Amino acid sequence: MTERAALVVAGGTVIDATGERVADVIVEADGHVAAVGEGLAEGSGLGRRTLDARGCIVAPGLVDLHTHLRQPGGEQAETVESGSRAAALGGFCAVVAMPNTVPAIDSAAMVREVQELGRAALCRVEVAGAITVARAGERLAPMAEMAALGVRIFTDDGNGVQDDGVMRRALEYASDLDVRLAQHCEVDSLADGGQMHEGEWSSRLGIPGIPAEAEEIMVMRDVALSRLTGVPVHFQHLSTAGSVAILDAARRSGVAVSAEVAPHHFTLTDECCASYDATFKVNPPLRPEPDVAAVRAALAGGVLDAIATDHAPHTADAKDRPFEQAPPGMLGLETALALALTELDMPVADVLALLSWQPARIAGLGDTHGGPVAAGRPANLLVFDPEAVWTVDDSGGASRSRNTPYAGRRLRGRVRHTLVAGEPVVIDGEAQR
Amino acid sequence: MSRPTAGPRHLLSVADLGRDGIREILRLGDSFAEVNTRAIPKVPALRGRTVASLFFEDSTRTRLSFETAAKRLSADTVTFSAGGSSLSKGESLRDTSQTVAALGVDCVVVRHRSAGVASQLSRWLDCSVINAGDGRHEHPTQALLDCYTIRSRLGDVEGRRVAVVGDIAHSRVARSLVAALQALDAEVTLVAPATLLPPAVDSWKVAVSSRLDDVLPRADVVYLLRLQRERQDAALLPSLREFHERFGLSAERVARLADHAIVMHPGPMNRGVEIGAEVPEMHCATITEQVANGVAIRMAVLFRLLGSGAAAEAAASAPSGTRRTAQPADSVPADPAPGARRD
Numbered sequence: 001m002t003e004r005a006a007l008v009v010a011g012g013t014v015i016d017a018t019g020e021r022v023a024d025v026i027v028e029a030d031g032h033v034a035a036v037g038e039g040l041a042e043g044s045g046l047g048r049r050t051l052d053a054r055g056c057i058v059a060p061g062l063v064d065l066h067t068h069l070r071q072p073g074g075e076q077a078e079t080v081e082s083g084s085r086a087a088a089l090g091g092f093c094a095v096v097a098m099p100n101t102v103p104a105i106d107s108a109a110m111v112r113e114v115q116e117l118g119r120a121a122l123c124r125v126e127v128a129g130a131i132t133v134a135r136a137g138e139r140l141a142p143m144a145e146m147a148a149l150g151v152r153i154f155t156d157d158g159n160g161v162q163d164d165g166v167m168r169r170a171l172e173y174a175s176d177l178d179v180r181l182a183q184h185c186e187v188d189s190l191a192d193g194g195q196m197h198e199g200e201w202s203s204r205l206g207i208p209g210i211p212a213e214a215e216e217i218m219v220m221r222d223v224a225l226s227r228l229t230g231v232p233v234h235f236q237h238l239s240t241a242g243s244v245a246i247l248d249a250a251r252r253s254g255v256a257v258s259a260e261v262a263p264h265h266f267t268l269t270d271e272c273c274a275s276y277d278a279t280f281k282v283n284p285p286l287r288p289e290p291d292v293a294a295v296r297a298a299l300a301g302g303v304l305d306a307i308a309t310d311h312a313p314h315t316a317d318a319k320d321r322p323f324e325q326a327p328p329g330m331l332g333l334e335t336a337l338a339l340a341l342t343e344l345d346m347p348v349a350d351v352l353a354l355l356s357w358q359p360a361r362i363a364g365l366g367d368t369h370g371g372p373v374a375a376g377r378p379a380n381l382l383v384f385d386p387e388a389v390w391t392v393d394d395s396g397g398a399s400r401s402r403n404t405p406y407a408g409r410r411l412r413g414r415v416r417h418t419l420v421a422g423e424p425v426v427i428d429g430e431a432q433r
Numbered sequence: 434m435s436r437p438t439a440g441p442r443h444l445l446s447v448a449d450l451g452r453d454g455i456r457e458i459l460r461l462g463d464s465f466a467e468v469n470t471r472a473i474p475k476v477p478a479l480r481g482r483t484v485a486s487l488f489f490e491d492s493t494r495t496r497l498s499f500e501t502a503a504k505r506l507s508a509d510t511v512t513f514s515a516g517g518s519s520l521s522k523g524e525s526l527r528d529t530s531q532t533v534a535a536l537g538v539d540c541v542v543v544r545h546r547s548a549g550v551a552s553q554l555s556r557w558l559d560c561s562v563i564n565a566g567d568g569r570h571e572h573p574t575q576a577l578l579d580c581y582t583i584r585s586r587l588g589d590v591e592g593r594r595v596a597v598v599g600d601i602a603h604s605r606v607a608r609s610l611v612a613a614l615q616a617l618d619a620e621v622t623l624v625a626p627a628t629l630l631p632p633a634v635d636s637w638k639v640a641v642s643s644r645l646d647d648v649l650p651r652a653d654v655v656y657l658l659r660l661q662r663e664r665q666d667a668a669l670l671p672s673l674r675e676f677h678e679r680f681g682l683s684a685e686r687v688a689r690l691a692d693h694a695i696v697m698h699p700g701p702m703n704r705g706v707e708i709g710a711e712v713p714e715m716h717c718a719t720i721t722e723q724v725a726n727g728v729a730i731r732m733a734v735l736f737r738l739l740g741s742g743a744a745a746e747a748a749a750s751a752p753s754g755t756r757r758t759a760q761p762a763d764s765v766p767a768d769p770a771p772g773a774r775r776d
Contacts, residue, residue, distance in 0.1 A: 198632045198633075199632060199633050200632075200633040202633075203631040203633045203634070203636060204608075205548055205570060206568055206570030206571065206605060207548050207549070207568070207569070208569070211632075275552070276549025276552045317525055317527075320526065320527045320553075321525065321526060322526060322545060322547030322549060322550050322553065324548060324549075325547060
């Protein structure tokens, strides 16, 4: 741990859910924001370190609803520490660690183990628990015991809960736990061993396909189950035009659903798989242009609540397998903000809503994360230059893996500083530990 | 290892060849077919070259065909097959293929159950890569030998009506064949139940029918695909018997074909399923010709990729007496290996 000291974030433009203003931000040694206002930097006293934010935006730190930290069991690909470093470099002050580890996070003991690892992380690590034992979709995992340890998101991510009755009971059982159930929407019998989106490209490439309907049917079912039980459902990584249309209709009819989308689903298409490079293999799979356009429109139209990375590290060895045998997933933490700023034709404040305060609320972190940037709040802050142009390299950044699909891509918007509970974990784009 | 910078290095899919490439291979096939009729069917065109068969999936006929072709060109051959190899010790595809390439081979002929493996190897290895079948994707030399067979029997491929019948969805042969037939301006009709058609079949830009009996009278070629028995377990078909009733080419159906029409099958056949038990022995059937033509076509493919400047160099530096210079890559000979070596 580095020494905590009071500091001032000087000369930036603060943007949070309350609006935009030019202001310095004074952060106390206890990790809270002491004051926000113009001209505070001058004469703010000796012993305060200054973080230059001129030309930059100062915002509530980002919150990722969907991160695979791979620990325990996948330490060759990522650890809580390396993943949290990538998160901090990407501007994230909190990440929700998915429970599809080996073994799965489906018990209080497993939650404690990962929470313990999270204490040394560079950002806050929220642990998600599995809905069912071993994510097998059959028996309910002890959600109340895990919730008592602070777990707020439950998901069998990597798998959808296939059985309608099991999902109904899970929603009912969780209804009084102040948690949210999140679904990886994929009907296994329709996905049927598919390895990319089913369509013109899969047909040409001879790769077994997953139809869009494998996702959409489970979205429809869970809308119906949410209506039946009155319990909210959060949809993970929606990827098709049909899914966002179903979501929109459900919203309008008053069903309490929320949804996230991953950056690769608004930036890449299934044509990327033509090289048979498994870097482009991901689940849900990359979709054709009309789906990408629909996802972008849904982001712009406020139909989707969050951008979540689905950061999914895999070793080079795993990604060098034949496309059909390689594991799905791509890195995302260090490119998400810049992709959103570069690719989405949206005001910065709207991008930040999708990456910070809206996901903070879904994750149950609204008290500490997602702003506003105001005196008395924990100093979970991000400082980024919205105009800085940079090129993604193929090193994978701070991740232990390097499976980024964006190597060589030029992006606009770069993280400069990240403060997690007042600690400057990233200064001038460099992780401090 | 020195290697020609110009010219094709790999054969990964039919699209790599284009119409001109296909025609060139068919012409070369004529020359090598002639070689294969000689008392000693062997030429020194690839002497000093090494061709490795890297078969991660069993395939006796394709592997033997490639190895026969390589040997008739006087190349050395090495064989790797998945059983009993280091793959069972957990070695990765990349490590295994790089190990084989490090033996100093000039060309790897690869078969794998997964689509795209030949493409992956072409990125990882310095040598030439020939796709001998990758998952459901492609099997380009099969398509070439099939086009050669059509040309031999019917004179030309252009304008011929070809019905491709059966399990197209899961077939690499179909993907390569349709691409080659389209490049040569044949008229293709896919005939199958919807469960055995590929997704987004409209994008294939071919005619589609589920009525074999309507298609047969107009067909010049009926190409039957192997139907794997597992398909009935995956709810793609009610039964093999029903498939045979609707899509099997029985002897009765053969009687409805035009006199000149031919019946093709890439093998191995399921007699009584996609093809009537007695049909393979009928005059219209080209099944054994396809196998014979396969050797000549694979000789042509190997020669085209490997028999370029570098081969000439190697041949030129060979001990005198047995020396035969292969032709430069840009002047493909009518007879690629005049005066075959007698040994």
